[in-house]
């Protein structure tokens with residue numbers, strides 16, 4: 001199959017590759033959002049990337065819930081605040097003081113909020129690749145969120161992943177079917193600011209590896 005811009009060997013042009021690299025470098029986890037709305041057409045375009053993601057056995061186990069109602073948003077925020085307070089209580093002294101300063105969700109401001117679920121019981125894909133490692137279905141959802149994240153970034157939008165949550169409480173609050181598991185609750189909107197450094201690095205919580213930890217066996 002040939003595509004304009006892709007050469008005979010299947011390589012994309014160098015300028016494109018440089019831009020793809022830049023997109024990956026400038027993707028950030030965003031927790032500080034402006035409150036102005038996100039264009040629905042842009043959101044739809046970015047969500048289309050989910051359907052392009054790889055999935056074990058082509059199971060496409062992602063299930064998407066847009067969290068829109070005041071009640072659902074309030075329950076999600078309360079869920080986060082409870083889990084975050086419990087997490088803080090688990091750290092001691094200096095770590096606790098740093099943790100308390102971090103902003104770990106944009107749930108108060110983000111105009112769009114989506115819960116990504118995995119249907120652990122889907123028959124799509126006929127179990128291929130998931131017999132010994134059923135968690136592969138959830139990892140497939142992670143790959144989809146990653147593509148969505150990059151598409152949003154390319155449109156100037158930010159995504160912030162919130163995992164400081166009680167997933168069972170969230171599933172009750174959102175009334176999801178049995179057999180679905182929460183993979184990621186994501187906040188989306190226009191970022192208040194852009195940065196090429198992870199916020200957790202800026203806040204002194206953690207640093208990126210200086211070198212990739214690759215070993216040989």
Ligand SMILES: Cc1cc2nc3c(=O)[nH]c(=O)nc-3n(C[C@H](O)[C@H](O)[C@H](O)COP(=O)(O)O)c2cc1C
Nearest residue numbers: 027028029031103104105161162163164198199200
């Ligand atoms: C699976 C997953 C869960 C995460 N959960 C949270 C979270 O609950 N709160 C938060 O502030 N950031 C969360 N993050 C964002 C990470 O902190 C962030 O990706 C990391 O610090 C690197 O920063 P960067 O994404 O801007 O490169 C999560 C990221 C991933 C991939």
